[in-house]
Amino acid sequence: MSAGQDGSASPGDACQLVGPLYGLPPLQEPLVPPQGDSRTGLSRAAISDRLQAVRDEAERLALSALWNATSPINRLPNEILTEIFMFFTKRDDGGFLPLWALHKPRDQPKLAPSARPFGWLPLTLVCRHWWAMARTTPTLWRTIDINEQRGQGSLLRLALQRSAGAPLDVTFYAARRALAAFPLLMPHVSRIRKLVLPEAEKTELAALCSVLDHEMPTLNSLTIYGDRDLVPPAEATVDPTAVPAGHLPVALPPSRFPSLAYLNLSWVVLPTQCPFPPTLRTLTLMSCTYERATPLSEFLKTLEECRALEDLCLEGLPMNLSFDHIPSKAAIKLPNLKHLVVSEDRASRVAHFLGALHVPRDCSLSFSARHNQPDPLQFSSLLPRDFKSRFPVLASAQFAEIFVTGMRVEMSLGGGSSLQLGQGPVPENRWSSLGELSAVLDSSRLTRLSVCGDISIAEEDHWRSLFKGLPNIEHFHLGCFGTNMQRLFIALSPASDSTSSATLPEPVGKSLRHIAISGGEWNDSIMDALKTFLTSRMALAPLHTLRLEFRFKNEAEFLAKKAIFLAEVAPSHPSGALEFEAPHGYGSGRGSVSVTLDLSQLANEDED
Incomplete structure (x- = not known):
């Protein structure tokens, strides 16, 4: 029997099997050279050891995975994990904005260059469980931010898919990317809960606002930044009430937006006949205008229909409003209003609008x-004649904080209420406006006053006028940039116009009991004015506390001035507390010394 017949293969047959017919090269030599029992180059013992090592590593990894699965970080419920992830976004007008969104006043949000598409994304690197949870949680994918970078279409497609049927919060930061994303977004328009449309020129803006032609039953928050060219520049000679050609009005019929609660419109044209949705809780208008001249009464009517309104912010009333006379009986009421902000170029427009409005007693105000050309700009210029009965928060204020700069004078009354005046034609008007505080506030209630900022132009007459109108001030704080604070002490010191007079005239600010002054560098003129003030006041209206905080060149100067000050002032200030302090952090090379002194204790130490 031949080799082929008994089933055995000869070397020639093997060569035929691996030949070109089977696509393999001819066999030139045995695949495994014969080496006895160790043909692989490893002994059986070595192979067994290596196999056991692999098994040990696999078991270690399995135990490690089991251990990780039982650790607290991997056993948190998905509900808690979702809250942790949502912590990296903040609520804003009923929706969400990433923490890494950078806001600018009177401008649309800007994204940081290194901003990630989702603020919570780095948390997915903690462990596989966290990533799996994030990938399958629709609420984490519903917040979609489309910036100017490429690849936003893929991001939007992924977010729409993974958000499943969850309501969407969509923010566009660039008009071009928004228009490119609309074909993907339109099938999901009924899911949009929050929508932010970016600043755009008029043709792009019209295309962006076309999304509002659809029924949006879920929309809760809408922001449109509009076209800056809608507002003519200050130096332009055109009629500021005229609507530039080509701008289409943004209509928001209530039937199309039944859930809209937060509305923020900037640089857009408002339709005259279309009211705001009555479901609004927050309304912000900035530099908007109507499609044609509209009387104030029509604007008030649209506001009155928003019975649920809680926050009203008007950063500029609609530009082409005509201020027709509104009888006091026809003034509208906003019963649920909690915050009212009205800002305008001309104070008379603010006062006219406020004269047609009734708000709750606890409503915070910011005007x-x-x-107020041609008249001087005063705090009272912002208010209607009957403001004391219309805005009781002004009459009940017990504390006022005044902040003065070269650009504005702002008065805060606590609780979010404030009055602010821009820079007038004459800088001195900033201080004359403080003299009429008693005409705006109830001077019998006001007991605490703080003045901060640039007081370099404040004269003695300004201070006397201020304290004469506010006779019940007990606590006064002065934080200043200027160096003329000695004028304050001179103004508060009773001055005798006759050397033969046995008594001094009644001083202004006679109710003052606590004074705190910070800022400025200590000098001899301040020392002299302060000594005169303390000496003259002791017999008539003694202070309880006086706290001084000034800048010194170094610690040695501070200690020397402190010793002189105490030696000359302590005898005339036998009781009460005085603080003489050199503050921290006032420039390089300055001393950093702080001390609190009780003059009654110092007097006892001197006797010892």
């Missing part, structure tokens, strides 16, 4: 204007 501001930049001029």
